Amino acid sequence: MADERTFIMVKPDGVHRGLVGEIIKRFEQKGFKLVALKFVHASEDHLKKHYEALSSKPFFGGLVKYMSSGPLVPMVWEGKNVVKTGRIILGETNPFDSKPGTIRGDFGIEVGRNICHGSDSVESAKIEVALWFHDAELLNWTPVATPWIYE
Numbered sequence: 001m002a003d004e005r006t007f008i009m010v011k012p013d014g015v016h017r018g019l020v021g022e023i024i025k026r027f028e029q030k031g032f033k034l035v036a037l038k039f040v041h042a043s044e045d046h047l048k049k050h051y052e053a054l055s056s057k058p059f060f061g062g063l064v065k066y067m068s069s070g071p072l073v074p075m076v077w078e079g080k081n082v083v084k085t086g087r088i089i090l091g092e093t094n095p096f097d098s099k100p101g102t103i104r105g106d107f108g109i110e111v112g113r114n115i116c117h118g119s120d121s122v123e124s125a126k127i128e129v130a131l132w133f134h135d136a137e138l139l140n141w142t143p144v145a146t147p148w149i150y151e
């Protein structure tokens with residue numbers, strides 16, 4: 001379905017290292033449609049909700065501190081198979097396991113500084129989009145290139 005959506009977010013290390021444009025570029029040039037984007041400094045409470053499923057992990061405290069330490073660029077991208085393709089564009093959770101050509105493979109070294117978040121399923125994408133954006137922030141538009149991307 002071409003209206004599948006995923007939640008992608010540049011993490012503070014990605015922002016500090018000047019990779020916001022590079023990350024947006026990879027989703028844009030693939031043919032995905034930008035639906036929403038903002039620049040925020042999120043609270044620890046908000047990030048605890050975002051990473052709720054990981055709350056029992058030993059790295060949870062450090063993860064929340066790192067994610068709340070600086071600006072984030074949350075985004076919503078739309079397109080056919082965008083959730084799975086988004087994960088492929090990101091690479092593996094650990095940059096060490098990520099192939100060159102992926103964001104984490106090209107720009108990261110350690111799992112705790114892996115530059116960019118991406119939803120792992122259509123269901124979690126829906127929950128994450130709702131946690132970071134109001135409905136009115138999700139724009140309805142049709143890129144003029146659509147018929148050159150989808151047959």
Ligand code: DAT
Pocket residue numbers: 054059063092093094111112114117118120
């Ligand atoms: P992903 O971000 O690839 O979906 P995840 O949801 O399992 O991975 O974990 C969320 C983030 O938590 C991940 O991007 C980096 C951090 N993390 C995961 N496993 C970790 C570990 N073993 N040590 C430190 N940080 C970890």
Ligand code: MG
Pocket residue numbers: 118119120
């Ligand atoms: Mg995850």
